Amino acid sequence: MxxxxxxxxxxxxxxxxxxxxxxxxxxxxxxxxxxxxxxxxxxxxxxxxxxxxxxxxxxxxxxxxxxxxxxxxxxxxxxxxxxxxxxxxxxxxxxxxxxxxxxxxxxxxxxxxxxxxxxxxxxxxxxxxxxxxxxxxxxxxxxxxxxxxxxxxxxxxxxxxxxxxxxxxxxxxxxxxxxxxxxxxxxxxxxxxxxxxxxxxxxxxxxxxxxxxxxxxxxxxxIGAPEYPGTKLFSLSGDVKNKGVVELPTDATLRDLVEGFGGGVREGHKIKAIQMGGGSCGFITEKELDTPLDFESMRAIGASLGSGAVLVLDETHNMAEFVKGTSHFFAHESCGKCSPCREGTSRLEEAVEDILNGGDLNKNVALINKLNDVMSMSCFCPLGQGACTPVVSALKLFPEDFKAKKEA
Ligand SMILES: Cc1cc2nc3c(=O)[nH]c(=O)nc-3n(C[C@H](O)[C@H](O)[C@H](O)COP(=O)(O)O)c2cc1C
Structure with a gap:
């Protein structure tokens, strides 16, 4: 492509x-x-x-x-x-x-x-x-x-x-x-x-x-996908060999972007996760590489095209560590107007940190799931509503990364 x-x-x-x-x-x-x-x-x-x-x-x-x-x-x-x-x-x-x-x-x-x-x-x-x-x-x-x-x-x-x-x-x-x-x-x-x-x-x-x-x-x-025609600019970053901005017709696939333009990950490594759509979005794995890069196709696999940010992570990353960064970001960026976001983003960051410090995994996961339920329904704007998304997605796809930390 x-x-x-x-x-x-x-x-x-x-x-x-x-x-x-x-x-x-x-x-x-x-x-x-x-x-x-x-x-x-x-x-x-x-x-x-x-x-x-x-x-x-x-x-x-x-x-x-x-x-x-x-x-x-x-x-x-x-x-x-x-x-x-x-x-x-x-x-x-x-x-x-x-x-x-x-x-x-x-x-x-x-x-x-x-x-x-x-x-x-x-x-x-x-x-x-x-x-x-x-x-x-x-x-x-x-x-x-x-x-x-x-x-x-x-x-x-x-x-x-x-x-x-x-x-x-x-x-x-x-x-x-x-x-x-x-x-x-x-x-x-x-x-x-x-x-x-x-x-x-x-x-x-x-x-x-x-x-x-x-x-x-x-x-x-x-041009491109019938319901989301034209081209889309993608910001490709992370562990791919070639990073940068690429403009592709919307019927191109994620594989065209990550392997074709990105050159894949470094020799001897493999893709662990791709964060599609930006820092507030969830993860997909290389199984989804053949998904077309249009809004509907991404939605169909539970992912988001978002702003077109595509962050590729190889197997050297621990996803619990990674989402510690995203949850810190949301706690820092919450404007404080509504209490579910102001309080919830900080509790979320604390829960992830506690897991990384060897705290009770089940208790923290239950809290994270509850925060996700409450915040997605009651936060005033999409910042708070989606703040738990990367953590919940990482817990679902890579539970071993959270367990490994508890035992370490
Ligand atoms: C927390 C948050 C941050 C956002 N940041 C941006 C941004 O930096 N640039 C942007 O164009 N849209 C951003 N949006 C989306 C905008 O609210 C809005 O949907 C967009 O500007 C509309 O333009 P469009 O219809 O051309 O996409 C953000 C939304 C949220 C909830």
Whole structure:
């Protein structure tokens, strides 16, 4: 299976600091074309024929989201790009911005045209200082050339918290408040930034829109898996020989990615676990390598495509040790707004640590299962709801790693 570069079509071919390069490569033609099409017809085309679904994790239908904001009667609407990229093991949005910042801005301007927004925000992970500089220059250049056509594009540094990547928390942070999630509904498309209708999409989602408009929704919809068409960027890391960002059609398999591009694990070693979708997701094993890399196929095996993070671990890893790291991450990143998450993530970390220190395995496993039941039902946002997932998954697939620690 060959890499198919649609979203990354300009990567390595143009100077990301040069708007002239982007224009020479056909840049901003899709925006011009979009403006010749009726707004609602364009949204319906993106929804119906391209079937584009969000690339940030949840896989929500992009056209449906835009349609929601389009349908709300308001003089003020906003377009927000989620470039917070805090999911552990995910680095594909950074790759898009560092190679081609204008394709993201063009996608956002097409969205702004569709929903009639006059202001856009790009909320960029605070540590991505180079991306912030590139985007600020790109936005200023697009304005100088007249492409923004009265739409203001703001680039904002993120607040340094994982939960700020959750869309309602991001909006709260953007408004200048402490990053805590809001209740949904109302969804951001109805009441988002400053209470106004707002489309929030991931970098990869927006960056894919100009090609869809340029080449047609039918063309995009014909690539890859029928219900999740197009390409997807994967952040491949861990014990594979080759790590990095790879763009594959969605009918490629996990084997194409891990063995084809990753080159498999080091000689003499074997795959023990793959964490699919990011640090908040569970594990699968090499038995699942022939699963196609689309949303539905991953869901069918109980895994998640998530943000496209694929972390490969070989047999040298003890999974109890590994999930100690993930549970520490969630305890550290819990915003503290709701008590099931604030307390539960710390109890989870303590339980895993106690197992590693030789504590009572059965008692700790019972506590972890109870925390999972309570937190998945009562936490305010998906951070807490999914915090136990890696631990529960590791306990199910690799119970010996937890027992071995008790006896050691
Ligand atoms: C704890 C948490 C962190 C998240 N972090 C990100 C992130 O860094 N980037 C992102 O695009 N989406 C992130 N999301 C998903 C967003 O809430 C939202 O679904 C996404 O920005 C929508 O864009 P899309 O439809 O284009 O995927 C996160 C969700 C949760 C619950």
């Amino acid at each position: 060959k890499e198919v570069r649609i979203t990354l079509r300009n990567a390595g071919k143009i100077n990301p600091e040069s708007i002239e390069d982007y224009i020479k490569a056909g840049g901003y033609e899709a925006l011009k074309k979009a403006k010749t099409i009726d707004r609602k017809a364009l949204i319906d085309d993106i929804e119906g024929a391209s079937k584009l679904r969000g690339r940030g994790g949840a896989g929500f239908k992009t056209g449906l989201k835009w349609s929601g904001a389009y349908g709300v009667d308001s003089d003020v609407k906003y377009v927000v790009c989620n470039a917070d990229e805090g999911e552990p093991g995910t680095f594909k949005d950074r790759t898009i911005i560092e190679n081609d910042p204008h394709t993201l801005i063009e996608g956002m301007l097409i969205c702004a045209y569709c929903i009639q927004a006059k202001e856009c925000f790009i909320y960029v992970r605070g540590e991505y200082t180079h991306c912030i500089e590139l985007l600020r220059k790109a936005a200023a250049d697009a304005e100088d050339k007249g492409f923004t056509d009265g739409v203001k594009v703001n680039v904002v540094g993120g607040a340094g918290s994982y939960v700020c990547g959750e869309e309602t928390t991001l909006l709260t942070s953007l408004e200048g408040y402490r990053g805590e999630p809001r209740l949904k509904p109302p969804f951001p498309t109805v009441a988002g930034y400053l209470g106004k209708p707002t489309v929030v999409n991931n970098v990869e989602t927006f960056a894919t829109v100009p090609v869809i408009v340029d080449k047609g929704s039918d063309w995009f919809g014909s």
